[in-house]
Amino acid sequence: xxxxxxxxxxxxxxxxxxxxxxxxxxxxxxxxxxxxxxxxxxxxxxxxxxxxxxxxxxxxxxxxxxxxxxxxxxxxxxxxxxxxxxxxxxxxxxxxxxxxxxxxxxxxxxxxxxxxxxxxxxxxxxxxxxxxxxxxxxxxxxxxxxxxxxxxxxxxxxxxxxxxxxxxxxxxxxxxxxxxxxxxxxxxxxxxxxxxxxxxxxxxxxxxxxxxxxxxxxxxxxxxxxxxxxxxxxxxxxxxxxxxxxxxxxxxxxxxxxxxxxxxxxxxxxxxxxxxxxxxxxxxxxxxxxxxxxxxxxxxxxxxxxxxxxxxxxxxxxxxxxxxxxxxxxxxxxxxxxxxxxxxxxxxxxxxxxxxxxxxxxxxxxxxxxxxxxxxxxxxxxxxxxxxxxxxxxxxxxxxxxxxxxxxxxxxxxxxxxxxxxxxxxx
Numbered sequence: 001x002x003x004x005x006x007x008x009x010x011x012x013x014x015x016x017x018x019x020x021x022x023x024x025x026x027x028x029x030x031x032x033x034x035x036x037x038x039x040x041x042x043x044x045x046x047x048x049x050x051x052x053x054x055x056x057x058x059x060x061x062x063x064x065x066x067x068x069x070x071x072x073x074x075x076x077x078x079x080x081x082x083x084x085x086x087x088x089x090x091x092x093x094x095x096x097x098x099x100x101x102x103x104x105x106x107x108x109x110x111x112x113x114x115x116x117x118x119x120x121x122x123x124x125x126x127x128x129x130x131x132x133x134x135x136x137x138x139x140x141x142x143x144x145x146x147x148x149x150x151x152x153x154x155x156x157x158x159x160x161x162x163x164x165x166x167x168x169x170x171x172x173x174x175x176x177x178x179x180x181x182x183x184x185x186x187x188x189x190x191x192x193x194x195x196x197x198x199x200x201x202x203x204x205x206x207x208x209x210x211x212x213x214x215x216x217x218x219x220x221x222x223x224x225x226x227x228x229x230x231x232x233x234x235x236x237x238x239x240x241x242x243x244x245x246x247x248x249x250x251x252x253x254x255x256x257x258x259x260x261x262x263x264x265x266x267x268x269x270x271x272x273x274x275x276x277x278x279x280x281x282x283x284x285x286x287x288x289x290x291x292x293x294x295x296x297x298x299x300x301x302x303x304x305x306x307x308x309x310x311x312x313x314x315x316x317x318x319x320x321x322x323x324x325x326x327x328x329x330x331x332x333x334x335x336x337x338x339x340x341x342x343x344x345x346x347x348x349x350x351x352x353x354x355x356x357x358x359x360x361x362x363x364x365x366x367x368x369x370x371x372x373x374x375x376x377x378x379x380x381x382x383x384x385x386x387x388x389x390x391x392x393x394x395x396x397x398x399x400x401x402x403x404x405x406x407x408x409x410x411x412x413x414x415x416x417x418x419x420x421x422x423x424x425x426x427x
Contacts, residue, residue, distance in 0.1 A: 004369055005390050006208075006379050007215060011223065015232025018222060019208045019379050020215045027103050029111050029211030030372035033118060034380060035092040035203050036235050039172035044090055045179030046187055046195040051081045051092045052140040053192065057126035057133065060117070070117065074110045075099045079118065085177035086384055087270075087315025088238060094118060095373070100212050111213060112221045119225040123200065131193040141184050148181045155421065156307075159260035160322055163419035166250045167264040173316050202233050208379055210372035237386045240317035242266040242414055249418045258306060259327040260421040263337065265319040266414045267312070271385040277397035278409040279312065279319075284357040285344070285406060286310045287321060291356050293340045298323065304333045315384055319413060327422045334418065347407045354403050362395045 009018040037047050061067035071077045077098045084091040096118055101109040126133060151158050161176060168174040178184075205226070209218055243266070269279050287294040287310030299305045306324035313320075325333050343349075368374035368391065382389060 004375060005392075008388070009215070009219060012232070013228050013230075014205075014223070014226050015203070015229045016205045016207060016222065016226060017383070018219065019206070019376075019383065020218055021210045021375060021379075022212065022214060023210065024212045025369075026211065026372055027100055028372070029098050029100050029213060030209070030376065031096040031115075031118075031211075032206075032208040032373075032376045032380065033094040033096070033122070034206040034208070035199065036089045036206065036384065037092065037199070037203060039085065039088045039090045039175045041172075041175050041180070043195065044175045044177075045183040046192055047090050047092065047199075048083045048177065048179045049137075049140060049144055049184060049187060049192060050196055050199065051083065051094065052144065053132055053136055054121050054125055054196075055079075055081045056136040056140060058121045059124040059126060060120045062126050067117070067121075071114075074114060075104060077110065077114050079114070079121075083177050085173075085175075086381065087313070088172040089235065089315070089384055090175075090177060091380075094122070102212065111211075112225075115221050115225045119227075122205075123227055125196065127193070128189075131189040132196075134189050137187070137189045137192055141187065144178055144184055145181050148176070148178050148184075151176070151178075155254065155256050155258075155260055156322065156324070159262050159419060159421040160320060162250075162252060162421065163262035163264050163320060163417060164318075166248070166419055167318070167417035168316075173318075201229060202231055204232050204235060206380065206383060208376040210375050235384070237270075237272075237384075240268050240270055242268040242317075243416075245416075247415050247418065249420070251420045251422060253424045254421055256421065256423050258324045259330065259423065261321075261323045261325055261330065261333060262419045263321040263334070263415065264417040264419070265321075266416050267317045267319050268412055268414075269314075269409070270317050271314050271382065271389065272387050275405075275409045275412065276314065277394065278401050278405040279413075280361055280398060281354065281357050281401045282344070282406045282410050282413075283310050283312050283319060284361050285349070285353055286340070289357065289360050291353065291360075293344070293353075294321065294323075294337060297340055298333060298336050302332075302336060304329050304336065315381065330420060330422075341410070345407055345410055347404065349403050349406060351403060354401070354406060358398050358401060361398050365391045365395055 006019045006021045056064055071079055080095045082093050084093055096114055098110055098114050101107045165174045269275050294308050298308050304325055308323040310321045
């Protein structure tokens, strides 16, 4: 396993935290500029709309086609934008990928130019009478509304999102990453620009970089491109609470043929918790791999699920089990899932399945070294969770997890919500 540890640098006068990894493994230089904003139903829709309007037009590139042509001139540089959600943070995410100078004619270094372009999009937006252009705002509002509608068409992801909403009702995590469709319709150009001014002045900027560029050069280019800012608000990691309340079952009907079952659990564990490696192993043993318990019992042995898997939201401290089932097999499926859970709690675990799970998890982490965006994604999650843990450290901790640790950590996990999306004709 190579040495893939980021160095971290803080520039308080610009509100920038820079995460740098120098490597000659890739032919490209990859960068992520992430603006972490608190998830809030009052601002989530404006946060989601903002980056797409910024991308649509800047002082240097008033039209999208102007930007596209310039990026093509820079040897097909790729610049994309999206909005994500991690824990109770909404992340505005600009991703930049350029060819490294060693693979360009005359060793031309285009990275400084592309960093300038990105900074211009963020800090020099195209304005009309002091506000964003109405045509751009209205166009991006329609596109964002369509993205929200698209979620409803992806029944598996929609059911998971609805489970989160019901499970975390009244908590920031219940807010969808693209906000609310009705609120998006109401946003005006003036309101969005006023919101932008707050974000521009106060929101921190996290920059992640993977490529064959020295740290000193990168710092020089970032500091020359990004303007000074005052009163930037640092993000703070909230504690994870596990509410003491009875389990609840929510059933929703839709025009589908296959039922979508989601079971949500509260782990109370994030990446800073000493039990996090054991939780990873427990989740892997439960439902992340083909050898996992739920795949073998629910799907292969009993033939009850078209798909079944479990996943962790490590920043919020949640675990979910998702399955596609026939509606009339709802109770039987839950009974078998609960049965497997109880067996693990009772220590009915083979050493071999724990060993397979640890190898699979370590293999996933090692494979991440082959993708710069995976490397940056892991580092971003670590930054949001205020931990500097490296992949090697996490692998070492996973390898030390014992069978009894798996049972012990699942004893900390509490079932919270069962959400079932069933066909409309079923009762």
